[in-house]
Amino acid sequence: DIQMTQSPSSLSASLGDRVTITCRASQDIGNYLTWFQQKPGKSPRRMIYGATNLEDGVPSRFSGSRSGSDYSLTISSLESEDVADYHCLQSIQYPLTFGSGTKLEIK
Amino acid sequence: QVTLKESGPGILQPSQTLSLTCTFSGFSLSTYGMGVGWIRQPSGKGLEWLANIWWDDDKYYNPSLKNRLTISKDTSNNQAFLKITNVDTADTATYYCAHLIYYGLFDYWGQGVMVTVSS
Numbered sequence A: 001d002i003q004m005t006q007s008p009s010s011l012s013a014s015l016g017d018r019v020t021i022t023c024r025a026s027q028d029i030g031n032y033l034t035w036f037q038q039k040p041g042k043s044p045r046r047m048i049y050g051a052t053n054l055e056d057g058v059p060s061r062f063s064g065s066r067s068g069s070d071y072s073l074t075i076s077s078l079e080s081e082d083v084a085d086y087h088c089l090q091s092i093q094y095p096l097t098f099g100s101g102t103k104l105e106i107k
Numbered sequence B: 001q002v003t004l005k006e007s008g009p010g011i012l013q014p015s016q017t018l019s020l021t022c023t024f025s026g027f028s029l030s031t032y033g034m035g036v037g038w039i040r041q042p043s044g045k046g047l048e049w050l051a052n053i054w055w056d057d058d059k060y061y062n063p064s065l066k067n068r069l070t071i072s073k074d075t076s077n078n079q080a081f082l083k084i085t086n087v088d089t090a091d092t093a094t095y096y097c098a099h100l101i102y103y104g105l106f107d108y109w110g111q112g113v114m115v116t117v118s119s
Helices: none
Strands: A004-007 A010-013 A019-025 A035-036 A045-050 A062-067 A070-075 A084-090 A102-106 B003-007 B018-025 B034-041 B050-053 B059-061 B069-074 B079-084 B093-101 B104-109 B111-119
Touching: A004 A070, A010 A019, A019 A084, A019 A102, A035 A062, A035 B104, A045 A062, A045 B104, A070 A084, B003 B093, B003 B104, B003 B111, B018 B034, B018 B093, B018 B111, B034 B079, B050 B069, B050 B079, B050 B093, B059 B069, B079 B093
Parallel strands: A010 A102
Antiparallel strands: A004 A019, A019 A070, A035 A045, A035 A084, A062 A070, A084 A102, B003 B018, B018 B079, B034 B050, B034 B093, B050 B059, B069 B079, B093 B104, B093 B111
C-alpha cells in the first residue's frame, strides 16, 4: 500500500499568514493527489485535484504544488473561514489512501 | 446538480452486519465513467477509504477490512450499497458516500451517517 505521510498534524497560525501543509508519498503517485477541506461537523470538500488544479469556487488563495514525492497545499493569506481539517488522498493505486489529516486553527 | 445521501441503522451490536445505502441524484451509475465510493471517519480521526463501485460493475475494496465488505448498486433506483459483516466497536464511525468520475474522485459527498456499534 502507498503511505501518505501528512504534516504537520496540527497548525496554529495568524490571520494573513502563509500556511503550508505537506503530504509525502511512499511511492511515485504522479499527480494523483487530491486535497480536501473538512470544517467541523461537515463533510469533506474537494479543494484541489491532480495535485495542482483548483476546484471551481475555491478561493484563489489556495494552491497546490508538487516537489518530487512531496505535495503541498498552501494558503497564501489565512482567513478565519479556513479553520478546518485538511486531508490528502492518493488515487494512483488501490487501496486509495488518505494522509492522517492536519488541523488548522487561528492563533 | 449531484447530491448524495447516506442512510443506515444508527446503532447495531457486535457481530451483526452493517447495511448502508447511498441514494443519489444528478448522475446515473449506468453512465460511462461514473462511480460511487464509501469512506468512513471515526470521531476525531482521519478518513479511511472503504470501497468503490463503477458504472461497469467494477469493484474495489480496502484489503485492511479482510473480505468483510460488499459493495453493490441498483442503477434503476439510483442507489449504491455497502455491507460490512461481523462488525465490532472499531467500526463505529461516520460513513460517507461520494461521487466518482473516471478522471476525478470524490468531487461530491453525502452528509454522512453516524453508525455506532455497541453491546
